[in-house]
Amino acid sequence: MDSLWANIFRTTEEDSVHNLLRNIPLFDGLSRGELSGIASVLHRREYAPEEVLFRQGNPGVGMYIIREGAVDIVYEPTGDTLAELEDGDFLGELALLNESPRSATAIARDSSILYGLYRPDFLGLVEQDTDLGVQLLLRMSQVISKRLIHVNDQVQVLREQLEEKDLQRG
Amino acid sequence: MPSPIDSDSSRTFPANRVLRWGRVAVLGAGIAGLLYIFRDLAQLVLVAALLAYLLNPLVRRVQRRTDRTTATLVVIVGVLGGGAVLILGLGPVLQHQVEHLRTSVDPRDVVRVVEQVDQQLTGLLAGVGGGGVDLSGRLERQLSDIGERVVRGAPVLLRGATAAILVPFVAVFLLRDGPRMKRGLIRFVPNRYFEFSLQAIHNVDQQLGNYFRGLIVEIAVITGLSVGTLWLVGVESFVLLGLLAGVTTIIPYAGSLLGGSVAVLVHLSSTGDPYAAALVLLAFVAIQVVDEVVIQPLVFARAVNLHPLEVLLAVWVGAQVLGPVGMIIAIPTVGAAKVIVTESAALIQQYQFR
Numbered sequence: 001m002d003s004l005w006a007n008i009f010r011t012t013e014e015d016s017v018h019n020l021l022r023n024i025p026l027f028d029g030l031s032r033g034e035l036s037g038i039a040s041v042l043h044r045r046e047y048a049p050e051e052v053l054f055r056q057g058n059p060g061v062g063m064y065i066i067r068e069g070a071v072d073i074v075y076e077p078t079g080d081t082l083a084e085l086e087d088g089d090f091l092g093e094l095a096l097l098n099e100s101p102r103s104a105t106a107i108a109r110d111s112s113i114l115y116g117l118y119r120p121d122f123l124g125l126v127e128q129d130t131d132l133g134v135q136l137l138l139r140m141s142q143v144i145s146k147r148l149i150h151v152n153d154q155v156q157v158l159r160e161q162l163e164e165k166d167l168q169r170g
Numbered sequence: 171m172p173s174p175i176d177s178d179s180s181r182t183f184p185a186n187r188v189l190r191w192g193r194v195a196v197l198g199a200g201i202a203g204l205l206y207i208f209r210d211l212a213q214l215v216l217v218a219a220l221l222a223y224l225l226n227p228l229v230r231r232v233q234r235r236t237d238r239t240t241a242t243l244v245v246i247v248g249v250l251g252g253g254a255v256l257i258l259g260l261g262p263v264l265q266h267q268v269e270h271l272r273t274s275v276d277p278r279d280v281v282r283v284v285e286q287v288d289q290q291l292t293g294l295l296a297g298v299g300g301g302g303v304d305l306s307g308r309l310e311r312q313l314s315d316i317g318e319r320v321v322r323g324a325p326v327l328l329r330g331a332t333a334a335i336l337v338p339f340v341a342v343f344l345l346r347d348g349p350r351m352k353r354g355l356i357r358f359v360p361n362r363y364f365e366f367s368l369q370a371i372h373n374v375d376q377q378l379g380n381y382f383r384g385l386i387v388e389i390a391v392i393t394g395l396s397v398g399t400l401w402l403v404g405v406e407s408f409v410l411l412g413l414l415a416g417v418t419t420i421i422p423y424a425g426s427l428l429g430g431s432v433a434v435l436v437h438l439s440s441t442g443d444p445y446a447a448a449l450v451l452l453a454f455v456a457i458q459v460v461d462e463v464v465i466q467p468l469v470f471a472r473a474v475n476l477h478p479l480e481v482l483l484a485v486w487v488g489a490q491v492l493g494p495v496g497m498i499i500a501i502p503t504v505g506a507a508k509v510i511v512t513e514s515a516a517l518i519q520q521y522q523f524r
Contacts (some may be wrong), residue, residue, distance in 0.1 A: 043353060043368075047361055054365055055522050061365045116364070120372050128234050 014039065017115070020067055023088050026139045034132050041121035047108035053091075056105045060095025062118040069112025074105045084109070093143060096122045214333055218340035222348060224382055225249065229345055242346045246338060260409065267407035274406065274440045366521050373513040381505055384469040385420060391465050392419040392426050392457065396433075399453045403446070405437050415454065419461060420501050422481050426461055430454030480504060 017039045021027040027038060042065075047053065053064060056076040064071075066089050073083040073091065082104055085091055091106060096119050126133030205212045225245050232241035344351075352371070359367045393416025400408035411433040418429030430450070438447035476484075481501065488500025 041349075041353075043356060043364075045361060045364060051361055053361070058365065058521050059369065061369050118368050118372075124230070128230065130234075 016067075017042065020065060020088065020115070024065060024090050025143055026090075026093065026136065028139070030132070030135065034129075034135075037125055037129065037132065038117070041117065041125065043116040043118065045114050045116055047112045047114065049108060049110050051108045053106035053108065053114070054102050056103065057101050059099050060092060060102050060119075061099075062095050062116055062122065063090055063093040064106070065090045065115045065117070067113045067115060069114075070109040071112060071114075072107050072109050074107055076105050093140070095119060097140065210329075214336050215340060217333070218337045219344055220382075221337060221341045222344035223379075224386070225341070225345060226348065227379065227383075238349075239346055242342055246342050246345070250338060263409050267410040271407045271410065271436065366517065370514050370517050373517060374510050377509040377513055378506055381509060382502070385502060387469045388461070388465055389416050389419055391469075392416045392461055395457050395460070396426065396430065396454075399457065400433060400450070403449055403453060405433055405450060406440070407436065411436065415457070421485060421497065422476060422501060423462070423478060424458065427454050427458045430457065476501070476505060476508065480508075 014036070018032065018035045021030075021035050021038060027035065030038070045064075047069070053071065054060075056074075066085055066087055068087060070087075071085045071089075071091065072081050073085065074080070075082050092102070094100070095102070096117065099119075122136070126136055228245045229238070229241045232244050235241075236244075356364070356367060356371075393412055396415035397408055397412030400412050405411060411430075414432055415426045415429035419425040421428060431454070433454070434447050434451045437450050438444065441447070481504075484500040484504040485497050488496030488503075490496070492499070
């Protein structure tokens with residue numbers, strides 16, 4: 001009997017991908033059909049610990065969503081870890097819009113499962129379904145504008161610190 | 171001084187590489203062997219795959235309004251319907267023109283014309299120390315074999331009918347499930363080459379798509395021009411001969427001229443007027459020039475530039491392996507191979523595979 005209820009309420013692979021996508025700001029609020037469209041173009045990849053997702057300087061081809069595991073973002077010249085990403089986080093989303101080289105290297109810290117969304121597939125979805133395309137591009141611009149605000153705040157803080165140092169010297 | 175691990179790895183590295191390449195070679199040989207054993211089926215699947223590949227942009231366009239299965243069915247039904255209308259419309263005209271060709275052109279006249287060309291060529295080659303070309307002997311052998319070929323052609327016809335049913339059927343599945351199959355295959359690519367493979371497949375797809383679509387436009391325009399020109403200069407079988415000139419335009423540098431030479435021979439043997447035949451020849455020289463100067467630069471945005479030597483070699487190897495059909499398909503095959511190699515080589519330089 002338990003197995004019957006377990007079967008009725010089990011989460012299918014599709015459901016779990018939908019849940020994962022709903023937590024990404026880019027896809028938040030999309031309908032089930034629209035999420036299925038996006039899920040149909042995702043590439044499921046499995047990485048071993050220390051395995052490289054992409055290297056700094058290589059052309060950016062798309063974004064990744066972490067389903068399980070952890071990924072470090074490393075700045076190669078210094079070896080500094082810029083960010084530690086975990087389940088539900090996403091990376092490389094700017095590569096959905098242009099082909100600019102990767103600004104850092106991404107390395108799996110643990111055994112990880114990720115979903116890759118490739119730029120031509122993303123642009124194909126945008127072209128195929130104009131309504132979905134508008135929503136996706138709007139969300140993308142929101143993500144970028146939030147990041148710009150964050151960067152502006154950081155620049156402001158650094159400028160203030162610099163001015164303080166100048167005052168102390170002067 | 172290298173550590174024991176370093177020296178060990180330096181010993182095993184080439185062995186691993188040899189093993190890996192050995193496995194790839196065995197796999198490649200296995201696939202080639204299977205393709206050879208099931209070559210009839212492989213040919214059908216290849217034609218279906220090419221059809222699916224060419225129709226994919228149309229399916230994607232229709233898919234904006236409906237799901238992929240319906241879009242695939244709409245496109246396939248549309249293409250088959252269009253083909254049927256074309257066959258029904260052109261069939262009687264072509265049949266009439268074939269009949270006319272058979273009654274008006276005496277094969278002996280064609281042989282006589284070729285004999286004269288043969289003599290001229292042999293004399294010319296003897297002057298520079300070469301041997302005879304024996305064009306007329308070859309043509310006579312071809313003509314004497316026609317009756318036997320018709321009898322032997324029955325199984326070919328049956329195979330053609332099977333192909334006519336199977337190719338669209340396979341194409342429907344390849345069109346509907348193509349994207350899913352592609353993703354399924356990419357799952358086998360090691361992580362290190364994943365992004366590179368995605369980009370390489372995309373670039374090759376774009377270039378090949380442009381190339382094949384360009385070829386279709388070129389064939390359509392040259393066919394139209396040839397049919398129109400032959401009708402204007404009063405050649406009776408203008409549709410049949412124009413179609414032939416259109417198809418042979420696949421061969422770069424002299425394709426439509428080669429196809430047009432058949433029209434010249436036929437017109438010469440049916441009218442017996444060398445000036446009328448010269449007019450047809452002149453028309454095809456003009457069509458060839460228009461093709462090279464105007465049409466090709468327009469339809470091939472980023473052209474697959476084949477060197478004349480590559481064209482000659484491809485056409486020669488194609489003719490040796492598959493005869494006249496091989497001559498026609500050699501160029502697209504070499505063009506496609508060149509796109510794959512060029513795009514992959516350009517992309518490899520942008521990637522680091524450490």
